[in-house]
Amino acid sequence: MKKSLLPDASICNGCAACAVVCPVKAIQMTPNDQGFAYPQIDEEHCITCEKCIRTCPVLTPPTPQLVQEAWGAVTNRKEELMRSSSGGIFQLLASKVLTRGGVVFGARFDSDFNVVLDCCEDIIELSKFQGSKYVQCSENGAYVKTLEYLKTGREVLFSGLPCQLAALNNVLGNTSHSAKLLTVGCVCHGIPSPKVWQKYLQERREISGEEKIIGVNCRDKCLSWYDYSMSIMFSEGKKYSCIYKHDPYMRGFLQHLFLRPACFHCKFKNPHWIQDITLADFWKVRKFLPQLFEEKKDGVSLVLVHSTEGKQLLESVTDDMKCFNVPVNKAMVSNPASMNSVKNAPYSKAFWQDYNKYPLLKLLRWYNYRSWWKSFINLFPKWRHNHIRDMVPDSRPQSNH
Ligand SMILES: Cc1cc2nc3c(=O)[nH]c(=O)nc-3n(C[C@H](O)[C@H](O)[C@H](O)COP(=O)(O)OP(=O)(O)OC[C@H]3O[C@@H](n4cnc5c(N)ncnc54)[C@H](O)[C@@H]3O)c2cc1C
Ligand code: SF4
Numbered sequence: 049m050k051k052s053l054l055p056d057a058s059i060c061n062g063c064a065a066c067a068v069v070c071p072v073k074a075i076q077m078t079p080n081d082q083g084f085a086y087p088q089i090d091e092e093h094c095i096t097c098e099k100c101i102r103t104c105p106v107l108t109p110p111t112p113q114l115v116q117e118a119w120g121a122v123t124n125r126k127e128e129l130m131r132s133s134s135g136g137i138f139q140l141l142a143s144k145v146l147t148r149g150g151v152v153f154g155a156r157f158d159s160d161f162n163v164v165l166d167c168c169e170d171i172i173e174l175s176k177f178q179g180s181k182y183v184q185c186s187e188n189g190a191y192v193k194t195l196e197y198l199k200t201g202r203e204v205l206f207s208g209l210p211c212q213l214a215a216l217n218n219v220l221g222n223t224s225h226s227a228k229l230l231t232v233g234c235v236c237h238g239i240p241s242p243k244v245w246q247k248y249l250q251e252r253r254e255i256s257g258e259e260k261i262i263g264v265n266c267r268d269k270c271l272s273w274y275d276y277s278m279s280i281m282f283s284e285g286k287k288y289s290c291i292y293k294h295d296p297y298m299r300g301f302l303q304h305l306f307l308r309p310a311c312f313h314c315k316f317k318n319p320h321w322i323q324d325i326t327l328a329d330f331w332k333v334r335k336f337l338p339q340l341f342e343e344k345k346d347g348v349s350l351v352l353v354h355s356t357e358g359k360q361l362l363e364s365v366t367d368d369m370k371c372f373n374v375p376v377n378k379a380m381v382s383n384p385a386s387m388n389s390v391k392n393a394p395y396s397k398a399f400w401q402d403y404n405k406y407p408l409l410k411l412l413r414w415y416n417y418r419s420w421w422k423s424f425i426n427l428f429p430k431w432r433h434n435h436i437r438d439m440v441p442d443s444r445p446q447s448n449h
């Protein structure tokens with residue numbers, strides 16, 4: 049089969065559904081020069097069955113489930129709230145499924161701080177899935193494992209990004225086992241490159257002078273939910289912690305400098321979601337739900353319910369949270385990332401051209417802070433290189449608060 053029949057790099061989201069279903073394992077997910085994995089087809093082994101095309105969620109989008117209800121919500125479990133990115137609702141839903149004997153899938157860091165999908169059967173292990181990890185995660189066999197659990201009659205809660213949930217839906221197909229599957233997706237701004245993430249961690253480790261990173265929290269609420277921090281813990285007890293608006297990686301992420309190209313044309317935003325429940329940050333809580341405004345410091349979730357199964361799951365945990373109904377249209381307006389793809393950063397192309405030439409923190413110092421004179425200099429590669437070469441890398445103190 050010709051590779052050109054699968055979506056091109058501008059719209060392939062890297063979900064790996066095509067590789068998982070290929071009956072002769074002719075597809076390998078291989079990172080490109082930006083570190084994003086794309087399907088590589090071994091044409092010699094391909095038997096042209098076209099199963100990959102029929103399963104790809106970009107080419108064959110699943111039937112959407114429209115939003116029926118919207119809630120602003122915060123868990124009553126204070127410790128879990130502090131571990132979560134928003135209002136801690138994922139932990140409540142997941143622990144309910146585990147207490148009923150089910151299995152939960154989510155994204156966790158591996159020992160090198162790459163992000164992988166994985167599952168757990170015990171509430172003690174749930175914390176590894178809590179908190180947003182701002183880097184693309186690999187599928188790690190999760191779709192097939194989900195099918196195996198469902199076949200044994202176990203309930204499964206699968207949490208992840210909307211494109212992964214669409215991929216799972218297509219991999220499972222019309223199997224009757226799916227009745228025991230619950231899906232929880234996040235509103236998704238876009239996903240950064242694993243290559244940039246690893247380089248960032250390596251340079252942070254070098255600046256710290258420490259041998260090993262032992263923990264990372266991309267949404268540390270040590271200051272507050274609103275002013276969250278990127279925190280990196282090192283082996284000898286040192287900690288780097290920096291409020292998101294000054295951390296070079298978070299600035300680059302939020303300015304869309306190194307997002308996956310498919311995220312600029314995301315096919316899995318409202319009204320194309322297929323999950324039972326969508327979770328998001330309720331940033332505009334003050335305007336739309338003043339009753340929960342006092343919770344602003346530690347986090348408030350926006351919870352969108354798409355199905356009867358989703359509604360039942362949410363109702364089963366309402367005793368453990370504070371929650372208030374919000375009109376669906378107001379909920380959508382309060383969260384632009386739920387409906388619109390972000391736009392590519394104007395400097396993204398130049399950033400990637402320069403990526404291998406300079407230390408990342410030096411490069412981000414140039415590209416993260418825009419000004420009219422930089423826009424002008426960026427037009428002339430020689431001048432640009434002279435400026436970047438002479439820049440001092442961003443070496444903020446280990447902790448700036
Ligand atoms: C990459 C990304 C971008 C996001 N962008 C927005 C946004 O623009 N606007 C907004 O309102 N909300 C966004 N969110 C969602 C939001 O930040 C919270 O994750 C969500 O509200 C759930 O919060 P919680 O407190 O209930 O649970 P938490 O414990 O914070 O949620 C953990 C959940 O996130 C999943 N997860 C974490 N990292 C990844 C990853 N790399 N890949 C796949 N799944 C992951 C886990 O599997 C788990 O289901 C984003 C989340 C992610 C991961
Ligand atoms: S056409 Fe069939 S054999 Fe060929 S790559 Fe796709 S799934 Fe694999």
Ligand code: SF4
Nearest residue numbers: 060061063064066104
């Ligand atoms: S979107 Fe997913 S299924 Fe489609 S080609 Fe890309 S990796 Fe394969």
Ligand code: SF4
Nearest residue numbers: 061211236238311314
């Ligand atoms: S923005 Fe869309 S394509 Fe990109 S990671 Fe999120 S859900 Fe997937």
